[in-house]
Amino acid sequence: MSERIYDLHCHSTASDGVLSPTELVQRAVEKGVNVLAICDHDSIVGLDEARAESHKQGIQLINGVEISTIWTGQGGNRGVHIVxxxxxxxSLEMTALLAQQAELRLQRAIQIGEKLELLGIPDAYQGAKALASGEVTRAHYARFLVQIGKVSNDTQAFKRYLSAGKPAYVKADWVDIATAIKVIHQAGGLAVLAHPLRYNMTNSWIKKLVMDFAQWQGDGIEVAGCGQLPNQRQLVARWAVEYNLLASVGSDFHFPCAWIELGKSLTLPDNVMPIWAKFA
Incomplete structure (x- = not known):
């Protein structure tokens, strides 16, 4: 029997992915994934569609969501994602939290559009909204800026306009990490610290984040992701062991590209406990 392939972090058009939930499940099957979790940003509206397709395709779908949170770390408040x-x-608690986050996202998206208007880019919110099937995110603004020729690619859009400190950036007062963990637990789920090495902090500050997450009763950490160096995976695995955290895996797939793919290179080191051992 072939080894099961897990991918517990990817995105659909319900947030900032480019594939519909149905298409995402179909692609996962093509890539040999057996167990999939779609973790859209502060949204679970794609889960029912994905589950219907997963039944057709014979793939196991795990309920997933990626919650935007704030952590007071290196240099002040930092955005951190909790899966x-x-x-x-x-769950009533989960539904209430996601409704609160959706309102924050809406107001942030409108404000970004207003800032771009002041920069001489009219109708940006409408343009970004036309590219979104669900919530409007910075990724949709980036695609809009590429579409109208202001930048040549999404990365350039973030560097020029949308990242922290840039002229169209709007910070959001997301929920704190401890609250996100509490709500996930109230809904009977497991809380995972997403892509810990991608927060643009020193390793000592990231380790402090991991320690805080564990103290707040977080359950797991994404140990394996696409594009990691072997020493990076081993470092996160050591933190998982040190802080008694379960090990998760996730491509963080948003769109087809050469370096990030569903199920690609998501093998866990032998010294960690896989999070799926705790799935209901």
């Missing part, structure tokens, strides 16, 4: 896995999507 919720294997929770009850009808």
């Amino acid at each position: 919720g896995l294997d929770f009850d999507q009808n």
Whole structure:
């Protein structure tokens, strides 16, 4: 029997991915993934569609969401993503939190559009919204800026306009990490610290984040992701062991490209406990 392939972090058009939930499940099957979690940003609206397709395709779908949070770390407040896995999507606590986050996202998106208007880019919110199937995110603004020829690619859009400190950036007062963990647990799920090495902090500050996450009763950490160097994976695995955290895996797939793919290179080191051992 072939080894099961897990991918517990990817995105659909319900947030800033380019594939619909149905297409995402179909691509996962093509890439040999057996267990998939779609973790859209502060949204679970794609889960029902994905589950219907997963039944057709014979793939296991795990309920997932990626919650935007704030952590007071190196240099002040930092945006940190917490993945919720294997929770009850009808949980009242989860529904309330995601509604709150959706309102924050809407107001932020409108304000970004207003800033771009002041920079001489009219109708940016409408343009970004036309590219979104669900919530409007900075990724949709980046695609709009590429579409109208202001930049040549999404990365350039973030560097010129949308990243922290740039003229169209708008910070959001997301929920704190401890609250996100609490709500995930109230919904019967597992809380995972997403892509810990991608927060543009020194390793000592990232380790402090991991320590805080564990103290707040977080359950797991993404140990394996696409594009990692072997020493990076081993470093996160050591933190998982040190802080008694379960090990998760996730491509963080948003769109087809050469370096990030569903199920690609998501093998865990032998010294960690896989998070799926705790799935209900």
